[in-house]
Amino acid sequence: MSLSVLYDAPGPKTRRRSMIASIVGVILIVAFFFWMYLTLAAPRVSANGAIQPGTFDPSRWDIVAYPDLWISFGNATLNTLRMAAVAAVLAVLIGILFSFGRTARFAVVRAITGVVLEFVRGIPVLLMIFFVFLVFAAGSYWSGVFGLALYNGAIIGEALRAGVKSLPRGQREAGLAVGLTPIKAWAFIEFPQAFRQMLPIILAQLVVLLKDTSLAFIVSYPELARTISNNRNFFGSRYMFTLFAIGLVIYLVLNLTMSWLARFVARRSGPKLGKALPNTPRQIGVDGTRAITLPGGGYGPPDPPH
Amino acid sequence: MIDAIIDVSPAYFAGFLMTLQLLVISGIGAFVVGVLIATMRISPVPSLRMFATAYTEVLRNVPLLLVLMFCALVVPILGSDLNYYPLALIGLTAYTSPFVAEAIRSGFNGVPVGQAEAARSIGMGFTQTVTLVVLPQAARMVVPPLINVFIALTKNTSVAGIFFVDELFKQTDAATRDHPGDVILVLLYAALLYLVITVPLGLIAGAIEKRVVVMR
Numbered sequence: 001m002s003l004s005v006l007y008d009a010p011g012p013k014t015r016r017r018s019m020i021a022s023i024v025g026v027i028l029i030v031a032f033f034f035w036m037y038l039t040l041a042a043p044r045v046s047a048n049g050a051i052q053p054g055t056f057d058p059s060r061w062d063i064v065a066y067p068d069l070w071i072s073f074g075n076a077t078l079n080t081l082r083m084a085a086v087a088a089v090l091a092v093l094i095g096i097l098f099s100f101g102r103t104a105r106f107a108v109v110r111a112i113t114g115v116v117l118e119f120v121r122g123i124p125v126l127l128m129i130f131f132v133f134l135v136f137a138a139g140s141y142w143s144g145v146f147g148l149a150l151y152n153g154a155i156i157g158e159a160l161r162a163g164v165k166s167l168p169r170g171q172r173e174a175g176l177a178v179g180l181t182p183i184k185a186w187a188f189i190e191f192p193q194a195f196r197q198m199l200p201i202i203l204a205q206l207v208v209l210l211k212d213t214s215l216a217f218i219v220s221y222p223e224l225a226r227t228i229s230n231n232r233n234f235f236g237s238r239y240m241f242t243l244f245a246i247g248l249v250i251y252l253v254l255n256l257t258m259s260w261l262a263r264f265v266a267r268r269s270g271p272k273l274g275k276a277l278p279n280t281p282r283q284i285g286v287d288g289t290r291a292i293t294l295p296g297g298g299y300g301p302p303d304p305p306h
Numbered sequence: 307m308i309d310a311i312i313d314v315s316p317a318y319f320a321g322f323l324m325t326l327q328l329l330v331i332s333g334i335g336a337f338v339v340g341v342l343i344a345t346m347r348i349s350p351v352p353s354l355r356m357f358a359t360a361y362t363e364v365l366r367n368v369p370l371l372l373v374l375m376f377c378a379l380v381v382p383i384l385g386s387d388l389n390y391y392p393l394a395l396i397g398l399t400a401y402t403s404p405f406v407a408e409a410i411r412s413g414f415n416g417v418p419v420g421q422a423e424a425a426r427s428i429g430m431g432f433t434q435t436v437t438l439v440v441l442p443q444a445a446r447m448v449v450p451p452l453i454n455v456f457i458a459l460t461k462n463t464s465v466a467g468i469f470f471v472d473e474l475f476k477q478t479d480a481a482t483r484d485h486p487g488d489v490i491l492v493l494l495y496a497a498l499l500y501l502v503i504t505v506p507l508g509l510i511a512g513a514i515e516k517r518v519v520v521m522r
Binding site: 021124211 | 352
């Protein structure tokens, strides 16, 4: 069985060479991590000759025994999730509004929505959160929520619009022909199909949203990133590495779980194999064509068995 | 009102130039690293593939703020004496590179498999197949998503402002404190400067995308 069309199934000689390359690669990577470990663990001599303990010295980790530390990180995780959950719901709603506005019957509505969308998509989320915070005096939680919801709503809106546009025209025409008003045809015929088709993109965007809650740092919302920095101010900067490591692990667990969930749901409820609508943007690998994909998995749709 | 605009302009332009610098330098860096990672992901050597996958997976799931926090607050404790500016460049490059790699990979996946099969069946090897047949076709398809990555990078440079780099967002932050009466104006001015970079890039991406679709 060949793994990829790009090269032959390896023969004994190539297999051996590739094995050697793999071993060398693994050794290099392990050596790199070992070197990093040593560098981190080594005591450091600062400019004035004072010797500071290494990163893995117990004196840099004794704070893990304080329950308060874990309570603060627990609360921070909940705060992050609280913000992400509310912002996600709002983002989808705003996305629906945007996509509706972009396909409205009146050119004025379309034009205004287009300008707003371009504006919202073109500026940094950080600036958006800051904007809501200062201009609407919304408090740190709601500025984070609205800033994130607006930005991600704009992106979800564009995805939904592309989804509606890719539907066969007959869908809408059939709806109108049986007497639905244009709005009803959009709501009952076009939108549900577009939503389902774009679900993978929407879910991926919601994972981005979860990551971006860290930007609420700027308005001092006590989410994970802000908690790292608060704890650093409280316990002292000698614990920075420890605190950072804890925060990083929590983020990785949260985000990897979300990414995995998003991929799982997308696989379960995305367009089914062979059922893709005629005008859908061609997704290589879904409609039976095999992509030049690469062994080792990834983000694309799974290769059909061959 | 006009006073506020005139007053903040010098700082804004300095910030704008810094933002551009961050964008261009870390953009080039991320492109180079991204191509390397993408190459590793299609290479026949399993350990390289695994490394590239792990690198992508980890960096894509860490918020940019944390990456830059690592660069600005952790790296100095580890005994580096770099300024915040090169540290921010390193952080932005590292954060953006997996997205570049994914954009390149999606371009590769967009080339119909028959192309590679045809190349292989007339006897081309791995290098020939990739450089002569797949890459030229993938390159066209890679450009729009790649531009989108750079648009995202433009917006992401603002996070460097939190970590002591004097770019546009940091100047905006300072300006809102200096001109509490004209906060909206000062913020819109900064937004406009970001749009000056992102909107044209978006238009270019859209135009190229349209041409690629027609050619296919």
